Amino acid sequence: MNPLYKELQPSDAYCVRLPYPFSDFDRQILTGLYQPLVGHEAMAVLFTLWDEADRDGGAESNHYHLLNMLGMPVGRLFEARLSLEGIGLLKTYRKAEGDSRSFLYELQPPLDPETFFHDPILSMFLYGKIGAPAYKRLMQRFLTSPVPAGYEEVSRSFMDVYKPVTARASEPDDPNTYEKNARPAKLAFDGHDFDFSLLYEGLSAHLVPRKAFTPAAKDMIARLAFLYALSPLEMQQVVLLAIDQDAHLTDERLKRAAADYYKLSVSKSAPRVEKIPSGGQAPQQAAGPAKTKEDELADYLEAIPPVEMLRQLNNGREPMQIDVRLAQKLVLEHGLPTGVVNVLLQYVLLRNDGKLTNNYVERIASHWMAKKVGTAREALELARTEHDKYMNWKQEGGKPSAGRKGGGKTESVPDWFYKKDDKPEALPESQEANPEIEARRLRLIQKFGMAEGGAE
Structure with a gap:
């Protein structure tokens, strides 16, 4: 499975x-029936x-801009998109043009x-x-x-009320004239790779004629096999329980037979449907070494939007707009x-006294673009x-900071920066540090679980 950065980036257009024109009743269906299945974040995206x-x-x-509007990192947006696609509420199309990508999101009615x-x-x-009581209330x-008992339908049909003006139409209808904007007939389902040939082998054609396996019956059999x-x-036993005296396999009889077989042979508890986790991340090994601090830092940096990271480093306060614009420029204009x-x-914050200098940032960014750096781990x-x-x-971009000895390593840096055995030099006692800069740097160090000198 592709890493997240290959699936979706904030700079991608959409x-x-x-x-299909959605209605207020569609909204009620979405919030009442679909939101418990996909979660509130996926519904917020929709x-x-x-x-x-x-x-x-x-x-x-x-x-x-979508991420800023929703207030969620790109990883959670991607997971929400997968939830909507899987439940049949969204179709996603992608177009690549050189190094840029664009997506078309087509909303599907419930x-x-x-x-x-x-x-x-x-x-x-x-x-x-949601459980039985809430389920019954929704039903x-x-x-x-x-219709209450005692009533008989007396509605006229279309042919009873209307008739054509002429015997034939003047021109045949163009099947491509109108776009089909109808609700989907059912949940999209690919058959679950169900082996019908094996199913047929154990069923006598005298007991279950092959004509009983209509497309609708086969679709229901595959869905029930997946569910249970x-x-x-x-499923041979389920089919034998479901076949009626006229050799028909109806949806209701198949569902009842599958439920009965499951209760008798597997469990009295209802089956559950769960989302497959980590849709956009590479699957983790079941058994392997625990993640290092650098792995955790790389995962964190891959997932969080730059503006949110700046906000967290600023102790929850909104970052300066000049810093926000710089981050947006790197993502949107340079495509990093x-x-x-x-x-x-x-x-740059750690090595430049807690300040983001445009020229310094863009010079390093240009170097990384030339190196085709594509992940946080490569950048680290x-x-x-x-x-x-x-x-x-x-040093070329400006004068050295007061009280510092040349360009040596004179301040605390993250664990990922130096090897564990290397320790930075201490600041001279006579140096008067700026309280705001020092506080910001300490917050950054604490955020990533780092200690002075690189010790864990």
């Missing part, structure tokens, strides 16, 4: 397409995209309540999330009550990945190996 489509008509923007509750996967997913709220984690051999920008900002390593060069650049 636009939103709304092929509603934000919906608002942009209505307000801006699909105008192009970039993910950096299933109508009857289809939702009829689907065994979605209904059981919701049941497992009562969204499903139409049956049943093999083709186990978020993790690389975070390493760069952290490095380059900052370590090229430190002497960068310190010379700092």
Whole structure:
């Protein structure tokens, strides 16, 4: 699986397409039936995209502004996108043009309540999330009550009320004239790679005629096998329980037979549906060495937006706008990945007395772009190996700070910067440190779990 930075970057452009006009009832379905399944963050992403489509008509923007609007890092946005895609509420298209990428997000309408509750996967997913009492209340709220007893339908059909003006149409309809803007018929499902040939082998054609396996029946069998984690051999028993006297396999009989078989053979507890974790990250090894402090720092720098990192380093206060604009410029104009920008900002803050100097930052950024640095880990390593060069650049850009001895290593730096055995020199006692700068530097050191001298 691709690392996150290869899947999505804040500098990537996007636009939103709304092929189907959503209604207030759609909003009620989304909040009542879908939000318990995908979570509030995914629903916030959906509603934000919906608002942009209505307000801006699909105008192009970039993910950096979307992340600031939602107040979440790019990793959580990507996870929310996967949740929406998996549940059938979003289709994502990607276009690459050289080094830049753009995405098209097409919002999909929710299933109508009857289809939702009829689907065994979605209904059981919701049941497992909210429990029986809340599930029953939602069914009562969204499903139409049956017509009371004693009433007989006397509605006329279309042909009873209307007739054509001419015997034939003047021109045939162009099938491409109108775009299909209908609700999806059911939850998209690829069949779960279910082995129907193995299912057929154990079933006598006399007991279960092959004509009973209609496309609808096969689709329901595959969904139930996925939901209950049943093999083709186990589904043979379900089919035998579900077949009626007319050799038909209906959805309701299949669902009831699968539930009965599961309760008798597997567990009396209802099955649960869970999201596969770490959609955008490389899968971790089940058994392996624990993460080092540098690994944890690299993961942190990959996930957090630069503005949020600056805010955290500023003890929760809003960072200076000049620093924010510099971070945005590195991401949007220069196209540097978020993790690389975070390493760069952290490095300069530590080596430049807690200040971000545009010329100094951009000179290092130009060097990293030439080196094609793409991850926080690569940036950390380059900052370590090229430190002497960068310190010379700092001296060239201005006068040395008062009280410092040349360009030597005279201040506390993160664990990732020096090897564990190396220790920076202490500041002269006579130096008068700026309290604000020193406080900011100490907050930065504490944030990343670092101690003076690089000790853990």
